Amino acid sequence: MAGFYDFSGELGRLEQQGLYRRRRVVDGPQGVLLNVDGRRMVNFCSNDYLGLAADPRLVDAFQRGAERYGVGSGSAHLICGHSAAHHALEDALAEFTSRRRALLFSTGYMANVGTISALLGRGDTVLEDRLNHASLLDGGLLAGARFRRYHHADPADLAAKLATGSGKVLVVSDGVFSMDGDLAPLPALAALAGRHDAGLLIDDAHGFGVLGARGGGIVEHFGLSAEQVPILIGTLGKAFGTFGAFVAGSDDLIELLIQKARSYVFTTAMPPAVAEATRTALRIVRDETWRRERLRELIARFRQGAEQLGLPLMASETAIQPLPTGDSERAVALSNALAERGFWVGAIRPPTVPAGTARLRVTLTALHDDAQIDALLEALSELGA
Numbered sequence: 001m002a003g004f005y006d007f008s009g010e011l012g013r014l015e016q017q018g019l020y021r022r023r024r025v026v027d028g029p030q031g032v033l034l035n036v037d038g039r040r041m042v043n044f045c046s047n048d049y050l051g052l053a054a055d056p057r058l059v060d061a062f063q064r065g066a067e068r069y070g071v072g073s074g075s076a077h078l079i080c081g082h083s084a085a086h087h088a089l090e091d092a093l094a095e096f097t098s099r100r101r102a103l104l105f106s107t108g109y110m111a112n113v114g115t116i117s118a119l120l121g122r123g124d125t126v127l128e129d130r131l132n133h134a135s136l137l138d139g140g141l142l143a144g145a146r147f148r149r150y151h152h153a154d155p156a157d158l159a160a161k162l163a164t165g166s167g168k169v170l171v172v173s174d175g176v177f178s179m180d181g182d183l184a185p186l187p188a189l190a191a192l193a194g195r196h197d198a199g200l201l202i203d204d205a206h207g208f209g210v211l212g213a214r215g216g217g218i219v220e221h222f223g224l225s226a227e228q229v230p231i232l233i234g235t236l237g238k239a240f241g242t243f244g245a246f247v248a249g250s251d252d253l254i255e256l257l258i259q260k261a262r263s264y265v266f267t268t269a270m271p272p273a274v275a276e277a278t279r280t281a282l283r284i285v286r287d288e289t290w291r292r293e294r295l296r297e298l299i300a301r302f303r304q305g306a307e308q309l310g311l312p313l314m315a316s317e318t319a320i321q322p323l324p325t326g327d328s329e330r331a332v333a334l335s336n337a338l339a340e341r342g343f344w345v346g347a348i349r350p351p352t353v354p355a356g357t358a359r360l361r362v363t364l365t366a367l368h369d370d371a372q373i374d375a376l377l378e379a380l381s382e383l384g385a
Helices: 008-016 056-069 075-079 084-096 108-119 134-144 157-162 184-193 251-260 272-287 290-309 329-340 369-380
Strands: 033-036 039-043 099-107 124-130 146-150 170-176 199-203 231-235 245-249 318-324 346-348 360-362
Touching: 039 369, 056 272, 075 251, 084 099, 084 272, 099 108, 099 146, 099 251, 108 134, 108 170, 108 199, 108 231, 108 245, 124 134, 134 146, 134 170, 157 170, 157 184, 170 184, 184 346, 199 346, 231 251, 245 251, 245 272, 272 290, 272 318, 290 318, 318 329, 329 346, 329 360
Parallel strands: 124 146, 124 170, 170 199, 199 231
Antiparallel strands: 033 039, 099 245, 231 245, 318 360, 346 360
16 A cells, blocks of 8 residues: 555564564463463563462452452543542552552553653753653653753763753652663652752652562662652552552642543543452562562572673663663574573563663563573573573
8 A cells, every 4th residue: 555554664674673573472371481372481571570460369359359340440530430449559559658649540651641741841841861761751751841861870960950950840760770670879869859849750660569678669779758759650560460550649749640640531440350459469569578589589590690601781680680782683583592492581672772772681570480590591691692
């Protein structure tokens, strides 16, 4: 088909550049072992860090929630979609994060875009880490504020840009950077925001459940208070094993978002059964500390083994362990070769990461065993990764 609908040239260019993405079909529940396109594979690309996505207790809570509330929520929260299950989960998340209130969003992307664009407008300034997630960047652009990025995890560069901000100023950062696995320098960010009377928003999607003694994420990890990190965003589809997202903060913050966050006001609420399953997940995250302890053991084992084999891992103390390849085609080739050996490891390429920084992104969960870690390391070594 000619004209506007002829997309073949663009698709061909993506293929030639090693940037074409293909979906694989998973049959069965999420877990360490997956049936992928009809093959059994060891899963090293999931964000299910604590191994809760298929936990029988969550499944039971989901089923009981569906029996009580049905399958769909029916509408947006502000029409008739805000159920007792949603309200109870918001209360539990507020308590978990030591904040006055929490507000549920249907996805993490919607939470980030909706929150930033509700808090800022023309004449204001948003300062974002250069490696922030796309949803944070898009939220900053959508707000219509002056948009500036500071060097990755660089408080000095942030300080220089804070000095020239106009209007209301909001500092925005990931807590754990999803493709590098490193942590934001949160104490320094909090101190700078306070010194310049700026707002501070942290998206701790990959830190909640994993970091901190009780899974409270990067804020607990650094021992900071709600006053030092006033706007906290988290997703529920990673360590919590379910779906959706939330913003936690003050009464006024949540009330403002209810009025102005377009991705909250104008979208259907998550199914109440998901909220019921998430409350169960929240209790498990808090109480079963062995999951975080086991995950830390596996991270240490993987990094020690990689060092012994000369594999050039990026610096990361989290479950995200990137192995740089530089070249997108090489990342894809290594990922495919690992799949032939029964390991599913994602090839991460631009625009997800900057040009020239393609990588394999190995993610670990509390349910991996030592033998699986060692077997992956051996395969990476044999393939010359």
